[in-house]
Structure formats: C-alpha cells, structure tokens
Amino acid sequence: MAITSSSLGLAKTSKRFAVAACGALALAALVAWRRARRARRWPPGSFGWPLIGQTLEFIKDPGAFQIAGHAKHGGTFKTSILFSPTVFVSPTEANAKLVFSKNSLGFPSTFKYVLGETSLSMVNDPMHKRIRTLNLRAFTDAQLDSYLPQLQELTAKHLSLWAAAGKRGQGQPCDLFFDIKLYAFEMAQAVLLGAEFPIEKTDRLMRLFNTTMGGLEAVIPLEIPGLLWHKAMSCRRQLVGEYQQLIDTRREQLRVVSKPTSMLDTMLTADDVNSDVELQDFCIAMMFAGHDTSLSTMQSVLYWLSKQPAVLAELRQEVLAEWDGSSQLTRETLGKVPKVRAFLQEVWRLTPPVPVSNRNLEEETMIDGYLVPKGWTVSFVAALVGQKVEQPSEFRMGRYLDPSGHFADQTFEPWIYGVFGGGTRMCLGYKFARDEMLVFMIQLLRHFSFTVASAQAVKFPFNYWRISGTFSRGL
Numbered sequence: 001m002a003i004t005s006s007s008l009g010l011a012k013t014s015k016r017f018a019v020a021a022c023g024a025l026a027l028a029a030l031v032a033w034r035r036a037r038r039a040r041r042w043p044p045g046s047f048g049w050p051l052i053g054q055t056l057e058f059i060k061d062p063g064a065f066q067i068a069g070h071a072k073h074g075g076t077f078k079t080s081i082l083f084s085p086t087v088f089v090s091p092t093e094a095n096a097k098l099v100f101s102k103n104s105l106g107f108p109s110t111f112k113y114v115l116g117e118t119s120l121s122m123v124n125d126p127m128h129k130r131i132r133t134l135n136l137r138a139f140t141d142a143q144l145d146s147y148l149p150q151l152q153e154l155t156a157k158h159l160s161l162w163a164a165a166g167k168r169g170q171g172q173p174c175d176l177f178f179d180i181k182l183y184a185f186e187m188a189q190a191v192l193l194g195a196e197f198p199i200e201k202t203d204r205l206m207r208l209f210n211t212t213m214g215g216l217e218a219v220i221p222l223e224i225p226g227l228l229w230h231k232a233m234s235c236r237r238q239l240v241g242e243y244q245q246l247i248d249t250r251r252e253q254l255r256v257v258s259k260p261t262s263m264l265d266t267m268l269t270a271d272d273v274n275s276d277v278e279l280q281d282f283c284i285a286m287m288f289a290g291h292d293t294s295l296s297t298m299q300s301v302l303y304w305l306s307k308q309p310a311v312l313a314e315l316r317q318e319v320l321a322e323w324d325g326s327s328q329l330t331r332e333t334l335g336k337v338p339k340v341r342a343f344l345q346e347v348w349r350l351t352p353p354v355p356v357s358n359r360n361l362e363e364e365t366m367i368d369g370y371l372v373p374k375g376w377t378v379s380f381v382a383a384l385v386g387q388k389v390e391q392p393s394e395f396r397m398g399r400y401l402d403p404s405g406h407f408a409d410q411t412f413e414p415w416i417y418g419v420f421g422g423g424t425r426m427c428l429g430y431k432f433a434r435d436e437m438l439v440f441m442i443q444l445l446r447h448f449s450f451t452v453a454s455a456q457a458v459k460f461p462f463n464y465w466r467i468s469g470t471f472s473r474g475l
C-alpha cells in the first residue's frame, strides 16, 4: 500500500489521541487512588441506603441514633442524613469549639423554599451577618422588657382557658398538645408579629403554618398535586399573603400614629431592611424558631414537675414568696426566682427541644484524627453534652445554683450546655424563650393545679414529652 501524506497524518493523529487517552486514564486513576486513600482517612461509619442514607433511623430518635453510633465506632462517625454526608462528632470541648467556630449551616437546600431564602437560619455570611445584626434589634434588653406585659396577659388568658376546659371535662384527662400549641402560637404571633386575630383566624394561620413546615420533611421536593411538597408550597403562598397584609397594615399604622411594639415593628422601623421579602421571611423564620420550641418546653416542664411533687412544692413556695399573684411581672420579679430558673435549665438539659446543631464544612477539616471532606455536614448534639454532668439521668436543680443560691447560667458554654447552640449562629431568641417560660411557670405555680395522666416521648423534629392531663384553678 502506498504511504500517502494523508494516511501519515491520520497515524500521527491516532498516536496523539492514544497518548492523550492514556494520559487521561492515568490522571483519572491517580485521582481515584488519591480519593480512595483519603476516603480511608474518613471517619468510620456507613452511608446507609442510596439517597436517603440513614435518615429514617435518625429521625426515629436522633439522640439514641447518635449514642449507638458513638458506641459502635468509638466516637466520631460518618453517615448520610437528608441527602448529605454527615459526621456526628463526639461531644468534646475541642469539637464544640471547632463546630461552633463555623458559620455556614448544613441544612438541605429544600429548607430555604420553606423558611425563605433570606430567613436568618438559611443565609450564610456575609448576608447572615447583616440579617442577624438587623434581627438582633428585636431582642435588645429594653425590647425584651417591653414584651413582658403581653406575655403575662396571654399566659393568664390561656391558663384560664385550660382550667375552664378542665372544669367542663369534669376532671377527665385530655390531650393538652393542641391547647398548648395554640397558646405558644398566639404568644409568638402577638409578640413577634404584633398580630392579634380572632381565635378562628389564629387557628387557620396555625394550620397553614404547620402544613408549610411539613415541607421540611418532604423527601421528594416536586410540586405534584397530592405530594407533601405541593401542599407545603401552596400553604406557604397563602401564609405569605397573610403576612404581607399584616406588614402593609402595620407599616401604615406606624406611619400615622402608633409606636413600634412587636419584633416585626422593630424591623419595619429599621431603615436598612431591603425588601418586603425579607420582612415576610422574618415573620416565617421567627414563628418557626419561636413557637414549637416553646410548645415543646412547656410540655416538658409540666412532665418534669409532675414527676417531682417535692420540687413542685419548693418552687411554689419560691413564687408565693416573691409574687403577689396580680402585679405586673417585671425583669426584677424574674430575677427573684432562681430555683424556677434552675429548674427550667435542668428541663432543657434533660429534654433539649432542638436535637442537633449543624454546620456545613467550607474546607476539608481534620476532626478527631479523621479527614472530613469539604461540603460535608458536621453535627453536634445538645442531648449528649447534657449527659456529661455527674449522675446525668438525675434531675438536679442544684447544678445551676451557686452556693449562695443564685442562678448560675452556663448557656454560653456550649461544650457544657449545648441547648441553644453556640458561636455566631447561637440561638437569637434564647433570652426571649427564657422570659416566656418564666412568665408561664410563675403564673402556673402561683394559681393552678394540674395532673399528668400520660406522657409520650417525642424525638423529632423537636424533642419533648407530649402529655395528657387535667388542669384546674387553685392550689
């Protein structure tokens, strides 16, 4: 066969192609080899099922899942939760400091469609810094003091409603979940948003809100009629419509006469809020962060009180000595009941409402000698931190009382007390949450009796005791 210049060119091209292909293969092999080598340094554990990983085991009981994981793997371990490779770090001080030094949150991307793209829990720096600074204005000491009268009034109203229902039910125990939920929702709605609606409307908004939040558990985020995600998104649109009306009304009222009273008002009067979407997201984010956590705590408080009649009597004594039962509850009054504060702190230690704090790693990080890749989620668990005290299963208020009987707060040491997280993403509402619970407990202890007939441990998405029982006025 004659060798032509075109067949020579073809041979050269094929040779080049072969060299390039070999090079690419060698590179791929090198990358795979390095990845495999690195993977050998990942924490132990299993990713579980394709896509869903070990999500189902986790949501059944996050605390137990992690205790079992730590025991099996001797500490820090990896798994996959909600589509994301996740590392549950052992609850040491070094790990707490490492996790809480990170700012980026590790929530699944679908959460932002539910909570809002500009809601505080969904944004990362630099936007997080801006929104957090803005939102913090609603939580200054002066603002918190100004919410106390409303908290007192609404608490008195709902405690009386529960007692009236108890009377009608002639002492028969009933599920208190929905009554307590309505109270927590109305209280959040009034103080956070400044909205006072008739009970039917509050009830409707609460349902819209709950179905919207159901979207956080949606595994298939597709808007197909009948799917959870479709329901959640259509309720969210209605909810946003309602909140926009509220925003427009309050904006007009503030322009004409009224003074800012609610947390939303504080946002409305700030001159650096960018858009109505930020305000809508503020409403949804604060209602989300601020009412199920209170609902959970109130039920756990009733549970732990019912378990310890002697402690209940001691707390009643403290309240009877410090509050006449009718005057306005002030910051001073809340400061005079250290035992009630210590009791609440111990309730939160034993039943932390939020089971985990997550961060997303923005760079490859060494944790406990393992290499955790960039983009993975690291989880730190409040319930496990709470187990590090002496005799962890015992309920002891004394842990939070100093020798002279003053309340000793440990909220800012997340490696000792992880209930409100830590670092730049620490719970924004922890002082407000404490105020709400103290106002609730002081009035409860001063005027009401109750029994708990049954209690069921709920583990996810919030951790608390769901109770049924009876309520009556008088001690």
Ligand code: HEM
Pocket (backbone or CB within 6 Å): 120, 121, 122, 132, 192, 285, 286, 289, 290, 291, 293, 294, 297, 352, 353, 354, 356, 357, 358, 418, 419, 420, 421, 422, 423, 424, 425, 426, 427, 428, 429, 430, 432, 433
């Ligand atoms: C018992 C009540 C509460 C508990 C146990 C609780 C717990 C938490 C936890 C663990 C976090 C995550 C912290 C972290 O990852 O480091 C958080 C974040 C947050 N909480 Fe709370 N919370 C409670 C009540 C409230 C209330 C009443 C509000 C508002 C009115 C609120 C507003 C927020 C906000 C806005 C964030 C996000 C902060 C950020 O990402 O910068 N919380 N909370």
